[in-house]
Amino acid sequence: MAAEELRVVTKFLRERPDDSFTIEAALENGAYTALRKALAMTPEDIVAEVTTSGLRGRGGAGFGTGQKWSFLPKDVFPRYLAVNGDEGEPSTFKDHMLVEGDPHQLIEGVIITAFAIQAHHAFVYLRGEFGLGAERLGKALQEAYDRGFVGKDILGSGYDLEIILHRGAGCYIAGDETGLLSSLEGERAMPRIKPPFPAVQGVYAAPTIVNNVETMSTVPHIINKGGEWYASMGVNRSTGTRIFSVSGNVEKPGNYEIELGTTFRELIYGLAGGVKGGKGLGFFIPGGASAPWLREEHLDAPLDMDSVQSELKTMLGSGAIMVFDETVDPILVAWRLSKFFAHESCGKCTPCREGSGWIEKVLYRMAHGYGRPEDLDLLLGFGNNLAPGLSWPPGMTTICQLGPSTMSPVVSLRNYWYDEIKERLAADAARRGSIEVRAAV
Amino acid sequence: MPFSPSNLETAREILARYPQKKSAVLPLLHLAQDQDGYVTPDAIEEVAALLDLTPALVLGTCSFYTMFKREPVGKLLVSVCTNVSCLVNGGPDLLTHLAHQYADDPDVTVEEVECIAACDLAPVLQVNYEFHGPLTGETAIELIEAYRRGERVARTISGTATNSLKSAGSSGGTA
Numbered sequence: 001m002a003a004e005e006l007r008v009v010t011k012f013l014r015e016r017p018d019d020s021f022t023i024e025a026a027l028e029n030g031a032y033t034a035l036r037k038a039l040a041m042t043p044e045d046i047v048a049e050v051t052t053s054g055l056r057g058r059g060g061a062g063f064g065t066g067q068k069w070s071f072l073p074k075d076v077f078p079r080y081l082a083v084n085g086d087e088g089e090p091s092t093f094k095d096h097m098l099v100e101g102d103p104h105q106l107i108e109g110v111i112i113t114a115f116a117i118q119a120h121h122a123f124v125y126l127r128g129e130f131g132l133g134a135e136r137l138g139k140a141l142q143e144a145y146d147r148g149f150v151g152k153d154i155l156g157s158g159y160d161l162e163i164i165l166h167r168g169a170g171c172y173i174a175g176d177e178t179g180l181l182s183s184l185e186g187e188r189a190m191p192r193i194k195p196p197f198p199a200v201q202g203v204y205a206a207p208t209i210v211n212n213v214e215t216m217s218t219v220p221h222i223i224n225k226g227g228e229w230y231a232s233m234g235v236n237r238s239t240g241t242r243i244f245s246v247s248g249n250v251e252k253p254g255n256y257e258i259e260l261g262t263t264f265r266e267l268i269y270g271l272a273g274g275v276k277g278g279k280g281l282g283f284f285i286p287g288g289a290s291a292p293w294l295r296e297e298h299l300d301a302p303l304d305m306d307s308v309q310s311e312l313k314t315m316l317g318s319g320a321i322m323v324f325d326e327t328v329d330p331i332l333v334a335w336r337l338s339k340f341f342a343h344e345s346c347g348k349c350t351p352c353r354e355g356s357g358w359i360e361k362v363l364y365r366m367a368h369g370y371g372r373p374e375d376l377d378l379l380l381g382f383g384n385n386l387a388p389g390l391s392w393p394p395g396m397t398t399i400c401q402l403g404p405s406t407m408s409p410v411v412s413l414r415n416y417w418y419d420e421i422k423e424r425l426a427a428d429a430a431r432r433g434s435i436e437v438r439a440a441v
Numbered sequence: 442m443p444f445s446p447s448n449l450e451t452a453r454e455i456l457a458r459y460p461q462k463k464s465a466v467l468p469l470l471h472l473a474q475d476q477d478g479y480v481t482p483d484a485i486e487e488v489a490a491l492l493d494l495t496p497a498l499v500l501g502t503c504s505f506y507t508m509f510k511r512e513p514v515g516k517l518l519v520s521v522c523t524n525v526s527c528l529v530n531g532g533p534d535l536l537t538h539l540a541h542q543y544a545d546d547p548d549v550t551v552e553e554v555e556c557i558a559a560c561d562l563a564p565v566l567q568v569n570y571e572f573h574g575p576l577t578g579e580t581a582i583e584l585i586e587a588y589r590r591g592e593r594v595a596r597t598i599s600g601t602a603t604n605s606l607k608s609a610g611s612s613g614g615t616a
Contacts, residue, residue, distance in 0.1 A: 078460070090524045090556035121460055128471075128508045129520075129557050131570035164458055169467050170507035172555065186466030186492070188505040204461055247526040247560035254561045289525070289556075320560075328529055336528050340555050346505075 003270030006233065006259040008241050009217045013101030021136045023143040026104035032149055034220035038112040039157040041223075046116035050219065052227030054239035058094075059084055059175075059212030060288065060318045062305045065219075069117050071199035072207045080208040081114045081122040082184060082198075083216055086168050086175035088127065089288035090340060091320035094243040094255050095213035099126065099133040102217065103140035107163065109216035111150060112223055114161050117209050121162050125180055128168040138165055172344035176400050177210045179346065190348045191400035214243060214319075235261025238305045242319055246272040249279070249325040258303070265299040268323055280326040283416065287317025289337045290405030292392050293330075293412035313392040314408075330417060334409035335363035341406040352403035355386040359406055370432070371425040380414060383407040390414070442477050443487055452491060462492050466502050470509055479510040507554070515550035517588050517595055519543070519581075520567040523553055526560035530575065535564045538578035539585075549585060569595045 012029050013020040020026070038046055051066025072079060083106075087095040098106060106124075114122045126134055141163055144150045152160050166184060173179040174189035181203050183189035202208020218240065222230050231239045238260040244267055247253040251273030258267060268274065268284065275281050283295045292314040294301075301308065305316050324333060342356040359379060366375050380390065387404035388395030390411050394404035413421060444452055452472055456465035466488065473484035480503055489496040503509045521527075521536040536553055543549040559565045562574030566581060568588050576584065588595045 080460075087558050088556065091526045091560045092556075093558040093560055096558045127558065128506070129567065129570055131567075132572070162458075166464070167467065167471060168506070169471065169509055170554075171505065183467070184464055185461070186463040186494070187498070187502055245560065247563060249529055253526075253563070285525075322525055322560075324525075324529060333525050333528070336523070336525050340524055343555060 003258070003262060003266035005257050005271065006241050007257050008221050009098065009102070009105065009214065010243060010255065010257040012105065013097070017101070020101050021103055021140065023104060023140065023147070026102070026140075030224075031104045031220075032108055034223040035108050035111055035149060036155060038115060038223050039155060039159065043116045043118055046112065046223065049227040050116070050222055053222045053230035054227075054234070054237065055215065055218055055222060055230065056238070056305065057212055058214035058218070058242060058319065059177075060089065060290075060315075061177075062316070065211065065215055068199060068211075069113075069209055071197065072117060072209070073200055076207050077118070078121070078206055079117055079119040080203050080206055081110065081117060081119045082180060082203060082208055082210045083110055083122065083124040083213060084175060084177070084180055084210055085124055085126040085130075085133075085213045086171075086180060086183075087213070087318075088172040088175045088344075089290065089318040089320055090337070091245060091247050091285075091322045092288055092318040093245045093247075094319060096127075096130060096133060097243075097255050098213050098217050099130060099137050103137045104144070105217045105220060106137070106213060107140055107144050107150070109219035110163060111144075111154065111161060112219050113209070113211065113216060114163075115154075115159055119209070120160050121164065123164050123166050123184055123203070125166050125168060125174070125184060127175075128170050134165065134167055141165055172340075173346045173400070173402060176402070179400065180210060181208065188346065190346045191402075193399050233259050235259075235302055235304050236306060238303070242303070242316075244303070244319045244321055246321045246323065248284075248323040249276045249328065250274065250323045251276050261302045261304055263300050263302055264294070264321070267303065267321065268299070272321075272323070275323060275325050277325070282324045282326045282328050283330060283412075284324065285320070285322040286312075287315040288320040289340060290401065290408055291315050291317045292408045292415070295416060309393065315392065329367065330413060331363065331367040331421065334413055335360065335367040337409045338363045338406060341402060345402060345406075349398035349400075349403060351386050352398045352406065355382065355403070356406045359383065359386075359410065363410070366421075366425065369428050371428050373422065373426045373429050375425055376410075376413065376418065376421050379410045383410055387411070442481060443483060444473070445476065448472055448476055452488075456491060463494060465492060466494070466499060467506070470499075470503055474509060478516075479513050515543075515546065515548045517549045517585060518567075518569050519549060519551045519585060520554040520557065520570075521551065522555070522557050522559075522563070522565050524556035526556070527564040530563040531577070532564040535566065535576060535578060535581060539566075539581055542578075542582060543585075548589065568593075571595075 055065045056062045174183040176191045178192040179189040198208045243257045256271045338360040342360040345352045345356040347353045387407035456462040469488045489499045523532040540551045565574030
């Protein structure tokens, strides 16, 4: 169970927590050396280097970063880069730390990426609630402009780039790739049907690359040390390191950057100190609120994006690991997550708009002693219209992943506690007596 | 209230920064809220006029985002998280405690919010979008009272008053 962090993107902010966000400290640490190197390369070479690294998006979907960049239609300009810093997946707090702790690393990654995809405007869409993050990133951006790292004719290369810090205003679904584009255009953050994919038609209907903050923060390291160096870390097609946000009932909640392929046990027990107060593990959620849950028997599985999906039928998603001890009522957690989804459903697709609200209502009564014996089956019945197949990855009846994700907690209840819950609901009903309030026919 | 002369100038700078000025809806609503404490009906009209949009579209956008308040709130906005990592660390009790404590206090508005991405601090809350945690009912009240006495700097509601947006964009790479 020995485990240690392997720090790449968090190395500097951990070493110099007091001033890692300042330009002086960042330059001492070698910030913007990768930018100089990149500007001497061709955009195609940068894309190839990142493709070699095997880097996959750190926002949740895990799509190959270099591959995504290569989807841009040839010779169509202008192009845009939109950086997704609208971190809202429950219990994920890594981008928050990267923005506050090492804004220059992020800015450098943004400039290199924009150069690689030949964009002259980049937007950093930052979650509205990040007050200090906006302040530090705004200041860092100003410093980068002042020193000629951003703006016209960057470092004499002839390349121009404007970076716009764009603040959100409180909305989970603005963190969806296409929801973010709608929001960036001044509208409700409603996701859009794909295709066309953003790389073909994104913001202002122009080719747009949307990448996560952690992904962007990794790019300078790949340019500095090479794609092969990055690909030498990790496991299988999950190369490199990732930051995992561990929270809930653990002794040492926090962000841990580890080599992919480390096991859940090493992360939860080795680094995060195990379940708080020496209690037993009830269950844990491996990839944010949208991910189906896991239990004790899955602790020795490796953090490998592909095997977690193919074998454990869940996902590493945004890298949020929520740990719950044996005393926590899983129905209560399922209800709270469903309340989140009902609150954040944008209302565009009927199954999600209606379904998320009904799931919340039924789980509420189940968690609070008013459940009916048939409630779990009721949820699984109509929920099959939201997440067809009730497995992972789910079928889709909505434009974005929020819809089927609303069923992940319910599917997890079924997977691990079906009989127990049926008994509990029957006991609750018996305790309340036979009085049932029904609408008059 | 309409934008003050200096805020109107800032608004024009912001909208000029975007390839298409419609993108400035969110930043201008933040600016209006910073000025007035909430987004007034006048602000909706003015933002729409500045961006050549209909007030209906601006209102539609405004009402979609939880940070935009369309009614006055207290000088201190206390946002308490009750999502799952806070749920199992006392978030709901913290919310109930504070909501009860400040129920009749016009200066302090307590609201329940979804995960605010600081779960290592659970139970966590924000005072005018500054993070604090982990807190108990007692330490939270001490904190809020310190803000009220001015011992901590409470920024404006939407937290954009640092004007970092303005300085970043307007320098335009002249270095």
